[in-house]
Amino acid sequence: MRTSTLKQILLITDGCSNQGENPASVAAIIAEQGITVNVIGIMEDEHTEQPKGLLEVEEIAGSGQGVSQIVYKQALSQTVQAVTKQALNETLQGVVNKELQQILGSPSTMEELPPDQRGEVMEVVDELGETCDLEVLVLVDTSASMANKLPTVQEALIDLSISMNARIGRSRFSVYQFPGKRKPIQQLVDWTSKLDSITSIFSRLASGGVTPTGPALKEAMHQFGKKSLKRRLFHNEYPDVEEA
Amino acid sequence: MNTQTLKKPDINILKGQTITGKWHKKKYYVVKELGSGAIGTVYLCVYQNVQVALKMSKQSHSITSEVNVLKAFKKVQGHSLGPSLIDVDDYISANGHVYSFYVMEYISGDDLPNFINRNGQEWLFTLLIGFAKDLQTLHDEGYVFGDLKTDNLIVSRKPARLRWVDVGGTTLQGRAIKEYTEFYDRAYWQMGSRKADPGYDLFALAMVILRIYYPNGFSRGDNPRKTLQQKVQLAIRSQSLKQLVGKMLNGDIDKADQVKDYLLQYVMKQNQQTQLRQKRLSQKNQQETSFHPTLEVVSILSISGLCYIYMTLFL
Incomplete structure (x- = not known):
């Protein structure tokens, strides 16, 4: 069984959106295109803080068929890679479940199989998770309140790349920030397999209190679209991508 | 989905x-x-x-x-x-x-730092020898333990053995480590990749040893490699153990069997030394014990003699 490249958008934010479309509905549209939307809500160290503004986090990931998690700043590195891996696993399980339905006829999922058979199916999922190719578009909220969290975000992204590159399958990343200058999002790092060498990429911060999460997600979806279009046009220039 | x-x-x-x-x-x-x-x-x-x-x-x-x-x-x-x-x-x-x-x-027992603190350093070597052997078997089976850390280890009683209790991180060799904990993670310390190979476990094992000396851990600082070197230098007194831990951290040792052999050699050497020391000690003791009883007998006799003289003279 072969899967094509898995696509994910990873949104890292610290509050709720206040401009443009509803991000949850945009996430639903993105999910329709086979791209998973994962969201990480990042909090200050104080434990008293209620994740009130972060309720949206769960909502976006829910309609984006992805995984969400709310974390304190210090735990970010581990969370970023855990969320990415978990989402990868869930997507692959979805794929496997579909196959199972075709084989077994009735609407059955892995969880409905007896434990022994489940183990065998799980080996297949594990294998796929290790060997499939992965593309992650990281979308970082750089509104004013995020300023002191950005160094940690950068560290977490380097760590993500270390984790994902340890797999047998290929991994590619690109990083965008939002809001951008006069546009919803701004590219910081173009598609690359290694984020190890990124340094102070979040240099230009947007001022003001605007957090246009919805429009940013929409734009991110278009970036994925553009890429596949380009791929079709000049597939000779991107042999490594085409192979996937 | x-x-x-x-x-x-x-x-x-x-x-x-x-x-x-x-x-x-x-x-x-x-x-x-x-x-x-x-x-x-x-x-x-x-x-x-x-x-x-x-x-x-x-x-x-x-x-x-x-x-x-x-x-x-x-x-x-x-x-x-x-x-x-x-x-x-x-x-x-x-x-x-x-x-x-x-x-x-259900495996009951103590956690490693507690056990070592209560029963002494020499137990560390004994436990590690057994553990390295188990680790080698695991590696021979094509796996890597992955999330090797103090919390996942227990010293079982009778016989005292270091055993792992949580296999959640166990990964097939050549794949990406499934689960890890930053303090024990080779990639976090910038000392290698997060790919499952035997060396990954040995790095984590070295950190488990260090953790005995630093119960609360330590942060990696600006230069992780240097931090590790310093911490090893400061904490471990035994020159041989210091060397071993250093090699495990650097990836100079990449087989669990090598750890076992190194420790075995060390323990044997120590045994010989202690035997020599004990020999010398016991010789000394013999001389002393042969001397003591006569002194005691003489002193008892002389005291009782004095008492007798005192009684016969004045009573």
Whole structure:
């Protein structure tokens, strides 16, 4: 069984959106295109803080068929890679479940199989998770309140790349920030397999209190679209991508 | 797409409750919670008057993965690699949610730092020799333990042995490490990749040793490699152990057997030295003991003699 490249958008934010479309509905549209939307809500160290503004986090990931998690700043590195891996696993399980339905006829999922058979199916999922190719578009909220969290975000992204590159399958990343200058999002790092060498990429911060999460997600979806279009046009220039 | 697991509420199991399996209908009486981590929660249970450990998670796939590892270990006959697997099943909660669980042998004992502090340094070598042997067997089977850390190790009693209790991070060699903890992670310290190879476990084992000297850990600082070197220099007194830990951290040793051989040699050398020392000591003691009794007898005799003279003269 072969899967094509898995696509994910990873949104890292610290509050709720206040401009443009509803991000949850945009996430639903993105999910329709086979791209998973994962969201990480990042909090200050104080434990008293209620994740009130972060309720949206769960909502976006829910309609984006992805995984969400709310974390304190210090735990970010581990969370970023855990969320990415978990989402990868869930997507692959979805794929496997579909196959199972075709084989077994009735609407059955892995969880409905007896434990022994489940183990065998799980080996297949594990294998796929290790060997499939992965593309992650990281979308970082750089509104004013995020300023002191950005160094940690950068560290977490380097760590993500270390984790994902340890797999047998290929991994590619690109990083965008939002809001951008006069546009919803701004590219910081173009598609690359290694984020190890990124340094102070979040240099230009947007001022003001605007957090246009919805429009940013929409734009991110278009970036994925553009890429596949380009791929079709000049597939000779991107042999490594085409192979996937 | 399967996102069901995400909407599942957290597991809420109380002590005194009985967990009945959906498939095998076995009943487990919950005594208490033993601990909970990223993947799931482990409970101490009683099944047919025997204490067992039951691990439950809302992520069915994680439980299934771990069961696969435990099953693979089962095939390695005559060797206790990790706790033995007893049962795999599903639990249906009162509100209809399904949680997967597995049941394994309950290993009781002390954690490593406590045990070493109570019983002395020399035990560290004994335990590590046995552990390195187990690790080599695991590596020979094509696995890497992955999430090797103090919390995942227990010193079992009678015989005292260092054993691992959580196999959640166990990964096939050549793949990406499934689960890790920053302090014990080679990539976090910028000393290598996060790919599963035997050296990954040996790095983590070196950190387990360091953790005995630094119970609260330490941060990596600006130059992680230098930080590690300094911490090793400061904490470990034994020159040989210092060298070994350094080699494990640097990846100069990449086989668990090498660790075992190194430690065995060290212990043998120490034994010879202590035997020599004891020989010398016992010789000294002999001289002293041969001297002491006469002194005592003389002094007792002289005192009683004085008493006798005193009595006969003045009474």
